[in-house]
Amino acid sequence: MTATTAGPGSTGPGHIEPRSTGPARTDHPRTEHPGSESRTAELERRIAQDPGGFRVLTGDRPTGALHLGHYFGSLRNRVRLQDLGVDVIVLIPDYQVITDRDTAERLGEYTDGLLLDYLALGIDPARSTVFCHSAVPALNQLMLPFLSLVSVAELNRNPTVKDEIAHSRQSTVSGLMLTYPVHQAADILSCKGNLVPVGRDQAPHLEVTRTIARRFNERYGPVFPEPDMLLSAAPLLLGTDGTKMSKSRANSVPLSATADETARLLRGATTDADRHITYDPVARPNVSSLVLLAALCLDRDPHEVAAEIGGGGAAALKRTVADAVNSHLAPFRARRAEYAKDLTGVRSVLRAGNERANALAEATLDEVREAMGAVR
Template sequence: MDSFAATQARMADLDDRIRAAPSRFRVLTGERPTGRLHLGHYFGTLSERAVLQSRGVEVFLVLADYQVITDRDTLENVADNVGDIVLDYLAAGLDPLGTTIFPHSAVPSLHQLLLPFLSLVTEAELHRNPTVKAETAASGRALSGLMLTYPVHQAADILFCKGNLVPVGKDNLPHVELTRVVARRFNERFGPVFPEPEPLVTTSPEVPGVDGRKMSKSYGNAIALGMTEDETAAVIRRARTDGERRITFDPPRRPGVSALLTTISLCTATPPEMIADEIGDRGSAELKRRATDAVNARFAEHRRRRAELGADPEVVDSVLRSGIERAREIADRTLDEVREAMGMHYLRRP
C-alpha cells in the first residue's frame, strides 16, 4: 500500500473512532493573529473545527500571538486581529462552551514546558523541520531562535492540554511527528505524562487567492470573511484574468480565471468546469460578477452574525476571559505533573 493510500486508510479508521467515542479526543489547533481570517481559513480549517465540535470533540484554539514575531519585528494590530478572529470563530459556529479560545501570551505555564521539551530534541532535528526551512527562506531573514524552536513551541501548545488529535494538511505532518517524538521521549525519560497525538489529515481544498496563488494574508490576495459586500466586489474586480473571452477552467494556463471559478465552486458546491461552461463567451466581467454574487451569498449569514456579535464589545472579552481561565488552569496542572515527574518539587506538602 502506498503512503497516500495508507494515510487514507488510517484516516478512515480514525474517523470511525472519533464517531464512536468523540469525548475521548481533544483537539488543539489555531493560527497566528497576523491579519483577518479569509476564505482559505474558512474552507480549510474553520468549517472542519465546527464539525468536530458538533460531533462532541473538545476543541482548543490558540491564538499564537508570540509566534507573530517569528518572522516580523512588530506586533502592530495584533490586538485588533485577535478580536476579529474571535468574531469569525463565533460566526462560523464555534461555541465557547465547547471550544476553549485563548491567546498564547496569557498562559505562562504553557511556555514553561518549552524548556524541558527543548532538552529532548537535537539541533539537527530542528533544522530539518520543513516549516522552519520554508519560512526562513520565504522571509529572507536570518534564522531566529524563536523560529528555530517553533516546532517545539507547537509541541508545548498541543501537549499542555494533552491534546491527542491535531488537524493538519499533509505538509504539516512533520510538526505532529515531532510532537509525538517529544511526548514519547519525555515519557521514556521521566515517566508517563503525555499522550502521543494523532494527526487528522484533512482533505480540505487549497483555496486560491484572486491572483491564482494560494490565498494568503501575506500575498494580499485574500477575501476576508469580515469584508462587506462592496469590499468583496472591489477585491474581485481588481483580480487579474486574461484576454481570452471564453471562460475555461485551466489552472496552469489561466490561474486568475481558474481561481475565480474555484471560488464560485467552493461557495456554490458546483464543479468549476460546469460554471465555466455556463459563463461561456460572456467573459471575465460575467465571471467576476458571478464570483462576487457567490461569495456574498455564501457568507451573508456569517457576516450578519459577525456584525451582531461585534456590536457588543463584551462578547470578545467574555470569550477570551473564560478561555484564558480554563487554559491557565489546565496548563498549571500539566506543569505541576511535569515537575513531579522530573523530581522538581522541593517544598514538603502539608
C-alpha cells in the same frame, strides 16, 4: 497551526482513550502512517463513534484578518468537529506573532477580530474553548524540557520552517522562528491534545510534536499522547495573485470584508488569456481556483459552474465568484456585526477560555515536573 487537564495519555502512537481513563493502552497498534488518507478515514470513523474521546487544538496567529482560505481550509472543520461533540480548543498564539516580524502590530485589534470571526462562524463558547497564548504561563514553561528533546539539525531540516523563513519579513532567522515547531508542540501537549487537523504543509510541524511526546515518554515515563494528524480534504485556494492565499502575502479576501470590497478584490484576481472558462486545476490553476471558490460557496460541482460561464470570460467568472462569496458570507457578516456591538461580552469569552487553558496547562506541567523528579 495547529490540539489541547489531564487529557488522553498514551504510551503508544495509536490508541486513544477517553480523557477520564488516564494513560492509554497500547493494545490497538497502528499500521498506517499517521499522515495517510487511510489513517484519516479511520480517525473520522472513530470520531463519529466516540467524539468525546478526542481533544483538538488548533488556532490562528493574530497577524491580520482571517480569509477565505482559512474558512474553507480549517474554520468550517472546527465547527463540524465541535458539533460532533469533539473537545475543540482554539488558540490565539499572540506570542508567536513575533516569530517573523519585529513587533506585534495591532495585536489587540487583530485578536478582537479573530474572536468576532470565531463566534460568527459558529464556535460556541459553551462547547469549545478559545484562549490566548500569553495568558497561560505554564504552557511556555514546557518549552525548556521540550527544547532538550530535539536537535538544531532536526529543526533546520523542517521544510515548513524553511518555507516560513523564506516568506519572513526579517532579514535574519530568530531563535523564535527556528523553534516555532517546539512552540506548537507545547501548545498541543500542554492540554494533551490527541488530534490535530492539518494540511499537508503543516504535517512536518506535527511530526516534531509527535517526536517530542515520544522522546519525553521514553526518557521520563508516559505523560503525553502522540497526537494524530487529521488531514484536511479542503482544496488549496489561491490568492488574488495566483500564489497560496496568505495574510502575509497581501493576496487574500478577508471574511470581514464588505460585499463591495470583496467584489473589488476578486476583480483584481489573476486569470489567463483563454476567454473560455474551464475547470482544469493543472493546466489553468488561477482560473480553476476562482471556479472552485464559486463552487464551494454554491455547493456545486466546479465543472458545472465553469460550463455555465463558458465563453463569458474572466469578467463573468469574477462576477459569478463575487456573487457566490457575498451570498454565502452574508449570514456570517450579519452575525459578526451583531457580536461587534458588544466587545466586552466577546472578550469575556477569551477570559473564560484563558481560565480553562491555565487549569489544563498547570495540571500537565505538574505531571512533567513529577516525571522529571523536579517536585520537592
